Amino acid sequence: MRRIEFDRTGGPDVLTLVERDTPAPGPGELLVRITAAGVNYFDVNQREGAFPVELPHAVGGEGTGTVTAVGEGVHQHAPGDRVAWLGLSGSYADQAIVPAASAVAVPDAITGETAVAIMLQGVTAHYLATSTWPVRPGQTALVHAAAGGVGQLLTQIVKLRGGRVVATVSTEEKAAIARANGADHVIDYSTTDFADATLELLGGRGVDVVYDGVGRSTFAGGLRVLRTRGMLVVYGLSSGPVPPFDLHELNANGSLSVTGPNPGDYLRSPEEFGGRVKDLFTWVGAGDLTVNIGARYPLAEAARAHDDLENRRTTGKLLLIP
Structure with missing residues (x-):
C-alpha cells in the first residue's frame, strides 16, 4: 500500500x-x-x-x-x-x-x-450552526472565509435554519461563490474593514454570532461587530493563534461570549456523529445542501x-x- x-x-x-x-x-x-x-x-x-x-x-x-x-x-x-x-x-x-x-x-x-x-467540514458546519450557537430564524451570522470548505456549508446551513449571513472573503471570485451559497451580504476584507462595513450594513446593531475559522487577524474585529450578548465562535486559526486579551472587554462591550469548540466535544458518541452525518446526507439528497x-x-x-x-x-x- x-x-x-x-x-x-x-x-x-x-x-x-x-x-x-x-x-x-x-x-x-x-x-x-x-x-x-x-x-x-x-x-x-x-x-x-x-x-x-x-x-x-x-x-x-x-x-x-x-x-x-x-x-x-x-x-x-x-x-x-x-x-x-x-x-x-x-x-x-x-x-x-x-x-x-x-x-x-x-x-x-x-x-x-x-x-x-x-465528514469534517460538513460535520463542523453542522455543530457550529445547530449546537455551538443554534441559529434561529431572523438571526444574523457573520461567516469568515465564506468561500472555504466549512464556510460554504456553514452559510447554507445558517440559511436553512432561517438566518441571514454576512460573508467575508478575500477576492471577487470568492465573493461570487459566497453569493451562490446564499450569503445576504458579502464583504471583501482585503480592501475593507469588515467590522465597519458590517455595522454599516446592519445599521449599527451588530450580528448575533461570528463564526471565525481565521483567528488572529479577525478576532478583534469579531468582538467589535457583535450585538449585546452575542457570541464569537473561534473554530480555526488559519492566520495564527489569538493573542491574550482582557476578559473585561467582554463585560464592557455587551456581555459578550467567546468559545473555542473542540470537535470531540460535539461528536462524543457514534450516535451523535451518525446523527449529524444523517442530517447532512438528507440535505444533500434533497438538494438543500450543495x-x-x-x-x-x-x-x-x-x-x-x-x-x-x-x-x-x-x-x-x-x-x-x-
Missing part, C-alpha cells in the same frame, strides 16, 4: 509518499480501498508541529472508499460496501484499516467525493495540496485521489 507520511515537522516538503505492507483487518476492523481522502487545515497544523504527533506520522483524518475485507466480529459492514470516516490517521493512502464502529455507510444517492467532503469540490490532486501531490491550502489559492473542498 502507498501512503503519505512525515518524519519531521516543517513545510509541505516534509510530506513523503512511502510504500508499506498492506495490513489485514483485526477484530472489529475493516480494510478499505480508498477512493478519496480529504485535505484539511488540521493536517497542516499537525505537519507544522502545532499539534504534536508521534513520528513518523501517517497523514489524513478523513476518507471514503470500498470495503475489501472485514475482521472478526464485524457485522454492520461487508466487502463491497461504500463507507466514509473521520478521525483516522493514515487516510492519505490507497488503503487503510478503519475501525468498523467509526465507519458510516454511504447511501447510494451520495457520491464518495461528496461523502468525504462533509458540496463544492474545489480541487483534486493525485496522492503523490499531497505537498502541492497543502501549499495551495495554506496560501489561500483554493475554494471548497480539496481531495487527494489515490
Whole structure:
C-alpha cells in the first residue's frame, strides 16, 4: 500500500509518499480501498508541529472508499460496501484499516467525493450552526472565509435554519461563490474593514454570532461587530493563534461570549456523529445542501495540496485521489 507520511515537522516538503505492507483487518476492523481522502487545515497544523504527533506520522483524518475485507466480529459492514470516516490517521493512502464502529455507510444517492467532503467540514458546519450557537430564524451570522470548505456549508446551513449571513472573503471570485451559497451580504476584507462595513450594513446593531475559522487577524474585529450578548465562535486559526486579551472587554462591550469548540466535544458518541452525518446526507439528497469540490490532486501531490491550502489559492473542498 502507498501512503503519505512525515518524519519531521516543517513545510509541505516534509510530506513523503512511502510504500508499506498492506495490513489485514483485526477484530472489529475493516480494510478499505480508498477512493478519496480529504485535505484539511488540521493536517497542516499537525505537519507544522502545532499539534504534536508521534513520528513518523501517517497523514489524513478523513476518507471514503470500498470495503475489501472485514475482521472478526464485524457485522454492520461487508466487502463491497461504500463507507466514509473521520478521525483516522493514515487516510492519505490507497488503503487503510478503519475501525468498523467509526465507519458510516454511504447511501447510494451520495457520491464518495461528496461523502468525504462533509465528514469534517460538513460535520463542523453542522455543530457550529445547530449546537455551538443554534441559529434561529431572523438571526444574523457573520461567516469568515465564506468561500472555504466549512464556510460554504456553514452559510447554507445558517440559511436553512432561517438566518441571514454576512460573508467575508478575500477576492471577487470568492465573493461570487459566497453569493451562490446564499450569503445576504458579502464583504471583501482585503480592501475593507469588515467590522465597519458590517455595522454599516446592519445599521449599527451588530450580528448575533461570528463564526471565525481565521483567528488572529479577525478576532478583534469579531468582538467589535457583535450585538449585546452575542457570541464569537473561534473554530480555526488559519492566520495564527489569538493573542491574550482582557476578559473585561467582554463585560464592557455587551456581555459578550467567546468559545473555542473542540470537535470531540460535539461528536462524543457514534450516535451523535451518525446523527449529524444523517442530517447532512438528507440535505444533500434533497438538494438543500450543495458540496463544492474545489480541487483534486493525485496522492503523490499531497505537498502541492497543502501549499495551495495554506496560501489561500483554493475554494471548497480539496481531495487527494489515490
